[in-house]
Structures are given as structure tokens and as C-alpha cells.
Amino acid sequence: MFRLSARRCFLHTRPVGQPHIKLPTAGELQTIRTDLTTKGYATFGQLLRPQEAITLGDKFPAIFRGEFDTGVFPDEWHWREGISKESAPREIVNAWKSDDLVASIVLSKELGSLVRAITGWESVRVAQDDLWWKAPSTANSATKGHIDAEYFNFFADNSLLTLWIALDPVGQDNSPLQYIEGSHQWSVGNDSGEIFKKGSEVSGSILTGDEDVFASCPYKYDGLVRSVSVPRGGCSFHLGNTWHGSPPNKDAKMHRRSLAIHYIPGNNSFDLNVKTGYIYGKYRMSDHDSTLYDCFFPQVG
Template sequence: MIDTLTEEQVARFNADGFLILPKLIERHEAEAVAARFEPLFKGKFETGLYPDEWNWQEGRDRPDRTRQICNGWKSDRTVASLVLRREIGKLCAQLGNWPGARLVQDNVIWKPPGAKSLGYHQDNSYADWIDPPAMLTCWIALDDTSAAGGTIEYVRGSHKWGRFPPAKQFHAPEDYRKEMVAAAREIGQEPEIAFVEVPAGGCAFHHGWCWHGSGANAAERPRRSAVTHCMSSEAKFHPTHVSYIYNRYKRVGDLTMDESYFPILWREDGYRTPWLEDYARARVPA
């Protein structure tokens, strides 16, 4: 697994707001994580802990909805062995120009054939509970991806458009690009959309202000992905803005992020949250 980027790659990220890499992990590693999706969405949590968000449950939600779990690392160690990797933290820190990277949350996303779209949005518009409110994301394909299969899409250069409100409807909106197109018109831009078409094990990094979303899966195979959202290792809780989910992990009278819930994946002085190595030890064959 790579752990550093070239100057050219960093420059491309800074210009576009995203960087696509055809290979981050081996295919067999991607397959091992994808194999955990079915038990996860059936509520079979290896560690005994529920994830922080469980947005699709069998028998409760429509089968044409994209399935999402947030912080699957708390529920499954195979997921943890990928999303908590040192190298991902280092690469996010390099692209964010941070002294280190701390986990905000992960996403486990499963878009089966026929599943509907996910609305375009900017990640940072949801991050006002973080100080500073800045995220950087590594999106990892666990299946071969295609435009027809509902892969993630980015708008080139849109991280320079400024801040817009959070999406009104994230899951299965009628027009998944509507709010992005409205933002582009407001500032006089013509959106240039890039589709992340990579084999299983490929990835994309994106800036927290980069507009992105994904269309319906019109292909015959699933589109599964694992996502690591990072913040600076120096980030703290905002003193007044509150996340209805993640402020439950804030200590009273203390703005620092507890590493039990927001571990440091990598820091330039060599530090990494100590318990990660044992907890997130890879469970896939070499």
C-alpha cells in the first residue's frame, strides 16, 4: 500500500479537489472487506457494538435504497483493518497539509443493482461541530466501478466554489445533482463532472469542499465502498456547535477529541493511537 504521494499528484489534488488512484489496496483485501457487508447489514456485529448510524435495515427499508453504515469500524474488525490504516491517515495529512490525521468517521456503503442515487453535497458543510471544520476523505472501491454502476462523481475544481448549505435530501433524491447545479449557477460556473472508474482496490481522495454524489446503479453488479473521513490530528470540538451524534463522545468541559472514538491514524512525529495496532490488525490473507 502506498504511503506517500508525488508532488504532481498533490498539485493535481489542489487543482481539482480530488485525486483518483487506480490501486490503493490489493483486490483480495477489497474482497475480504466486501464480504463483511451482508452480515453487517443483517445486524450481525462482530464486536457486539452497534455502529453510530445504520441507515438501511433488511425488512424495514426499501430494497432500491443505497445502504449505509457509519463507523462500521466499531462493529467489525475487518472493516477496521482497512479504514484505520496508518497509510490512509498519512496520505490524508499530506493532502490536507496537516501535521497528522485523526478519524472523523467511516462509511460502509452498498449500492446493489437498481439502488437509487445519493445526492450531491460538500462534506465540510456537515462539519461545523469540528474546529477547524475541515475534512479530507479517502473513498475505496471494493468492486470494479463504472459510471453506469453508480460510482462516486466529483465536480472538478468545485472545492473553490465556497460554502453552501447541507443537502436537503441525501438518500434517493429525485434529482441527485440539483443542489450542485444550483450552486454552480449561483457563482457562474459550468460543472465538469468526473466519474471514479477504478478496479476493486482503487480509490479517490477528495477535499471537504468538493461537490460529490453518485447516481443510481444501472449495472448488474453491486457497488460497495469503504470510506475514511479524516480531520487534522489537532482538531477539537467546536465550543458551541453540536453534532447530535458525535458530541455524545465529548467530555464535559473539555474540547479535546478522545482517541477512544476519534483515533489518530498517523502523525508526522511518528505517533499513532496505541491500541489501533491490536484492534485493527488485518484479518485478510497476505
């Protein structure tokens, strides 16, 4: 029998500060919904105050050194100071469990309510957060084109919305997020089988040395790639089936740090017919329990 650590089980309820969120107006909200429906992604100019984005970005060195506020390790930690190459891209998954400032944003009820308003879901959970750090002039830091739903195919409901927040000003030279407009319409739900197979194990690095980050995309996308430039604290939203990636950070001085939050419907569950991988398999209490527990998938809206 899997036994929950009390310390881990209540991480999602620990007191953390509240970020200052600039919510979209009614008109901006409608534009976000429309763009998601037609293009598969949407941008919003300023979600976090610039100073808050700077403060979180400034914490990245400590976080990636393993200086965790809670003493709890994140689920994934790629890049070690003194071991990994300085030019290597850096990623931490589910830093909300480890760092209070990250948690204040990821667990924000205000953001959860915004996601509910965008999607129309009755309630909202966090599936995962993702810290990305690409240092200046890192030629091998491109992120290959992919769809996020590919990495969450063990849920019963494949609905997914990703919020990507830029912690540095992101322009054309420091690894802007790129989307293939309309690509969310190439596959529908879990049954498509064309992009990914339900229950398959996702493997291989998400990093690529190809200048064309969508080189592995099986569809024609000529003229459909859109690069997103946003200010510090700006953001974009995209659907789970939207193809996206980012070129390397070619800027000689500018870092590219970001926080992504992947949201799912609050009433979602594990698909008991699907084999769950090592990381998320830890959070299934038994082979017969499909429940997503708040300890690991916090309800935020």
C-alpha cells in the same frame, strides 16, 4: 458527568490485522497533491489488493444484518434486512467500532501516514467512516450532490480529506462518484456561509431521485462534472469543500460497495460555540470540554 465505557474507550486499540496498502510513488503522490489543489479531487488506481476488497465486500451482508465482531453498534445503521426494501441504498457510519476488518483499514497507520503526506498536517485523526452499498438496478439510489464539510461543521478547524475506496469495479453504469471540478474553490473555510452555516443542523436525506445529482447546487457547473471510474480496490481523494455525489446504480448485475474514510487534523477540537448534533454530541464530555478523544476520533498518523 459523562462516564466512558472501558469497552468502548479501547476499541481503537484492539488488535486488528493490517491491510496490504499499495502506497503511491513520489511522483504519484505529487500528482495527487496537485490534483487536489487544482481540481479538488484526485484518483489513484489501486490502493487495496483486489482480494482484500472482495473480502470486505463479502462481509457487507453480515455487517448489515448486525453481526458485529465487537458487539458494539455503529453510530448510524441505515437498512435492516427483512424490514427495508431490497432496492433501498444501505449505509453504516463508523463501522470501525463494530467490525474488525473495517477497523483494520480505517485505523491503518499506513493510510494515516499517507494522508499526512498528502495534506501536510502534523498529525491525523479519523472523523468518521462510511460503508455504502447500492444493489444492482436500483433506480432510486442516487446520492445528491453535497460537500462533506457540511456534515462536520462542529469542529474548530474545517480541514477535511476524504478517502473513498471502491470494493467493486466502478464504471459509468454502477453509480460512479461524480465531482464538480474546481468546486472546492467556491467557498473557503468555515466563514463562507454560502454553502453552509457554521452551527446549523444538517437535515434531510442525502439520497435523491433526480437524474442530475447536482440539481440542488446553487452554482453554475455546466461542463465541470467529472465521473470517476476505478478498479476494485481503487480510490479517490477529495477535499471537504468539493461538491460530489453519484447517480443511481443502473447495472443489472454489478453491486456498488465502497468504504469512505473522513480524516481531520490531529490537533482539531470541538468548536465550543457550535451546537453539536445528537450523534457527535455524545462524544463531548462536557459543555466546556473541546477535546477530541482517541476513543471516538482515533489518531492514525
